Amino acid sequence: MFDLPSPDAGLREPNLAEAERLMTVCNSCRYCEGLCAVFPAMELRRAFTDGDLQYLANLCHSCGACYHDCQFSPPHEFDVNVPAVLAKVRNDSYEAHAWPAALRPLFRRHGAALAVGVALAAALFLAGFVVAGDPGALWSAHRSPDLFYALMPHSAMTALFGTAFAWMLFAVFMGARSFWKATGASVDGLALGRAGHDAATLRYLDGGGVGCMNEGEEPDDTRRLWHHFTFYGFLLCLASTSVATVYHYVFDRPAPYPLWDLPKILGVLGGIGLVIGPIGLLRAKARRFPDLLDPRFRGMEVGFLAILLLTGASGLALVSLRSTPLLGPLLALHLGAVLALFLSMPYGKFVHGLYRYLALARWRREDPSRG
Ligand code: SF4
Ligand code: SF4
Structure with a gap:
C-alpha cells in the first residue's frame, strides 16, 4: 500500500x-x-x-x-x-x-423521504381541493378557463409555493456559502463567467475527449446528452413559471395560456426535457461500473431523478388531459411533486450543480494557464 x-x-x-x-x-x-x-x-x-x-x-x-x-x-x-x-x-x-444541520440526515434517507413527501403532499392537495375548493370540480370534466383555480385559488397556490421556493433558495444559499468559505473560494467576475460556460457545456464530463466510462471498456458521451436534457428542461420549466408570473402580475393575464403562448411553449419543452433526461440518466446510472459509485447515496441520486421525472411527466399529462375528469387527481400529483421537489432540493443531489459551479469558478481563478 x-x-x-x-x-x-x-x-x-x-x-x-x-x-x-x-x-x-x-x-x-x-x-x-x-x-x-x-x-x-x-x-x-x-x-x-x-x-x-x-x-x-x-x-x-x-x-x-x-x-x-x-x-x-x-x-x-x-x-x-x-x-x-x-x-x-x-x-x-x-x-x-447543508443548512440547517438538523436536516443533514435527509441526504442519506432522501429516496424514502421523497416518496413519503410526494404521497403526503398529493393526498393533502386532494383533501384541500375537496374541503376548501369546489368538491364537484374535482371529479368533473373541465372546460372553463378557470379550471385550476376552481380547485385551488391562485392566491393560495402563490402563498404556498412562494414560501416553499423562498425556503429552498435560502437553505441552498446557506449551504453554498458554507461550501464557498470552506473551500477557500473568492469572487472573480471573469472566473465566474468562464465557470458558467464550463458548467453549461459539462466540459469535464468527456473523460479527456472520449466520453464517460460505463459498465464496459467502451466510453460514450450519452451521459452528457441526458444531463443536458435534464438541466435545460429544468431551466425551461423555471422560465415558464417566471414568464407566467410576469403575465399574471404585470399584464393581468392569468393562466391558462394557449399552446402557442410563451409560458406553455417553455413549459412543454421543459417537461419533455424532464422526462427524456432523467430516464436517460437513470438508465446510464444502472449501466455504470459499480466500482465507481458511492452506494451510501444511491437513494439520493435515484430519488432526485425520479422526482424530476414525475414533475415533468405529471406536468405534460396535465396539459394533455386538462379537459377530462383526471385533471383534479393529476393536479394534486403534480403540485405534490413540485412541492416535494422544492422542499427536498437543499438536502439532495440538486446541490451538486451549485457546488460544482463554485469549484469550477475556483479552478478558473487559479488555473495557471488562464489568459
Ligand atoms: S477525476 Fe473525475 S472527472 Fe477527472 S478523469 Fe477522474 S473521474 Fe473523470
Ligand atoms: S489515477 Fe492517474 S494520475 Fe492517479 S495514479 Fe492512477 S494513473 Fe496516476
Whole structure:
C-alpha cells in the first residue's frame, strides 16, 4: 500500500484521509493530468486541507476515465480508485454544508423521504381541493378557463409555493456559502463567467475527449446528452413559471395560456426535457461500473431523478388531459411533486450543480494557464 504521512493523520475522517492518500499518489504519477481539471488543480498543491479535498471532489464529474487509465487501480496494491473516493468526499460535502444541520440526515434517507413527501403532499392537495375548493370540480370534466383555480385559488397556490421556493433558495444559499468559505473560494467576475460556460457545456464530463466510462471498456458521451436534457428542461420549466408570473402580475393575464403562448411553449419543452433526461440518466446510472459509485447515496441520486421525472411527466399529462375528469387527481400529483421537489432540493443531489459551479469558478481563478 502506498502510504504517506499526513499532517492530519489519525484525525481525518476516513474518506478525506483516503482522498488525500490518492491525491498524493496521483501527484507523484501525473499520468492523468490531461483528463480533467482535477489533476492540474491537484498539481498546484503539495498538501491538502479538508477544503482542498472537497474542492477537488466537486471538480470531478465522475467520468471514470482516470480509473480505467490507471495502472494502480485494483487489484493493484495501491488500490487507486479516484472517481469512487472523490464521489464519497463529494457526497459527504453536500451533507457537511447543508443548512440547517438538523436536516443533514435527509441526504442519506432522501429516496424514502421523497416518496413519503410526494404521497403526503398529493393526498393533502386532494383533501384541500375537496374541503376548501369546489368538491364537484374535482371529479368533473373541465372546460372553463378557470379550471385550476376552481380547485385551488391562485392566491393560495402563490402563498404556498412562494414560501416553499423562498425556503429552498435560502437553505441552498446557506449551504453554498458554507461550501464557498470552506473551500477557500473568492469572487472573480471573469472566473465566474468562464465557470458558467464550463458548467453549461459539462466540459469535464468527456473523460479527456472520449466520453464517460460505463459498465464496459467502451466510453460514450450519452451521459452528457441526458444531463443536458435534464438541466435545460429544468431551466425551461423555471422560465415558464417566471414568464407566467410576469403575465399574471404585470399584464393581468392569468393562466391558462394557449399552446402557442410563451409560458406553455417553455413549459412543454421543459417537461419533455424532464422526462427524456432523467430516464436517460437513470438508465446510464444502472449501466455504470459499480466500482465507481458511492452506494451510501444511491437513494439520493435515484430519488432526485425520479422526482424530476414525475414533475415533468405529471406536468405534460396535465396539459394533455386538462379537459377530462383526471385533471383534479393529476393536479394534486403534480403540485405534490413540485412541492416535494422544492422542499427536498437543499438536502439532495440538486446541490451538486451549485457546488460544482463554485469549484469550477475556483479552478478558473487559479488555473495557471488562464489568459
Ligand atoms: S489515477 Fe492512477 S494513473 Fe492517474 S494520475 Fe492517479 S495514479 Fe496516476
Ligand atoms: S473521474 Fe473523470 S472527472 Fe473525475 S477525476 Fe477522474 S478523469 Fe477527472
